[in-house]
Amino acid sequence: MEVKEKKVGLENEEYIINMGPQHPSTHGVLRLVVALKGEIVQRVEPHIGYIHRGIEKMCENLTYQQIIHLTDRMDYLSAHINNEAVCLTVEKALEIEVPERVKYIRTIMSELTRIQSHQLFWATFGMDLGGLTCFFYGLRDREKVLDIFEESCGGRMIVSYNTPGGLMNDIHPNFQNRVKEFLKYFRGVIHEYDDLLTGNVIFQERSKGMGVMTKEEAIAWGLTGPTGRASGFSCDIRKHNPYSAYDKVAFREILYTEGDVFHRYLARMEEMRESMNIIDQLIDNIPEGPYTAKMKPVIKLPEGEYFQSVETARGELGVFIVSDGNKNPYRVKFRSPNFVNLAPLNLMARGSKIADLVAIGGSLDLIIPDIDR
């Protein structure tokens, strides 16, 4: 039998591959449909919705105290900050001033949340790029923050510590010591992070100049958080529209102009140090007083529309509540940072190699339940 040889110009043919939904580097059930020519990415099309739970619809049948527990499950690494966003919106609507003690504790907890989130980012980002050691180092240190949460909140990741008007319960008597101990410990080991990854030549080669977003693009697409600030877009809500105790502390907004993968990574590393400075300024000055304002057991918001945004570890989380005066909201909308940051992935990854797509996706620090909601 004669075999006819057929020449196929594979290098000129575009082919489509599926990345995910079960893929370790998508950090959850995100499916990317990638069009490739050789190993050059032509197009990326994210398919989302694998864990869409309809949180916004569920909220319409729940009371405001119950909604808090759903927001934990959106961006589970910024659980405390998500809770705070809903609480601040409800408090704004009711025109309640929470006690100073609550503001301080919320700010400290938020910054601890940010630190542990960036630690996990560092751990998984290193792993995405082939450095498995990072994963163990990152989780070793993150465990210590989770222990602090466990002591005061009862939960480790899904804390639900905030409630409209204040906190669920007072901080543990040991809280301040534990936090100071952690800061001392973490300041001593954070140089290991830089030693392992930041100065690593292989890592720098793989991350510098990848997935560049300019400042104009970042503003037009609404990128926020470290992703936007690495492009020079000054978007820190803590700085521009301070809430809780952020107006009482001095801190630096981390800004770069390069907007590539490496600087998104650097922005998070610097933010961890800045978060530690913020905690330093507050931890010894927590005022005495009640841990919650006087609240009615049934919360009914006055008719109207309320919007509040906070800075989570990934960017701006906006909570938009429309109330018709009942104990359930009429409509709740969460403007989640990951949902917005995912949108320009195609723009960032076009023209890069498929291995770099993993780096670009990792640098956005995506949390899929926050995208799907």
Add this chain to the structure above:
Amino acid sequence: MEKSQLYAAIAAAVPEAVTAEGKQFVELTVAPENLKSVMGRLRDESNLSFDILVCLTGMDYGTDLGVVYHLRSYAFNHMAVVKTRISDRENPAVDSVCSVWPGAEYHEREVYDLLGIRFNDHPDLRRLFLDSTWGYPLRKDYKDDVNIVLK
């Protein structure tokens, strides 16, 4: 800029919108047919420069459907809310603002998915989370006996 000044500036720049000072932000109500030109001017006027689309929300007001836009200015850090209402529930459509803010693309796909509002001139209008067998779950008259447990 103070809120009252911003209110005056917006009212002067977009006379066809109904502008109110609002409790939290300046609020504009725009007819769907004027939406795109109003949005373009809100972004381009030098004293307003709303260059960030913070949030885009689809609403079901019971009789009407609507879309709410939260806008922010990078240079001035002020915010405004633009609202539009569509009375046609069977075949609702508004103009897409993707040409003004490219980041609106996913927001609008989400609204189309969950409320069934179509956006004219959207570059890629498909359902985002759900497949085509679903209705529009965020509508108030949506009934699903299997998947939604009501009290």
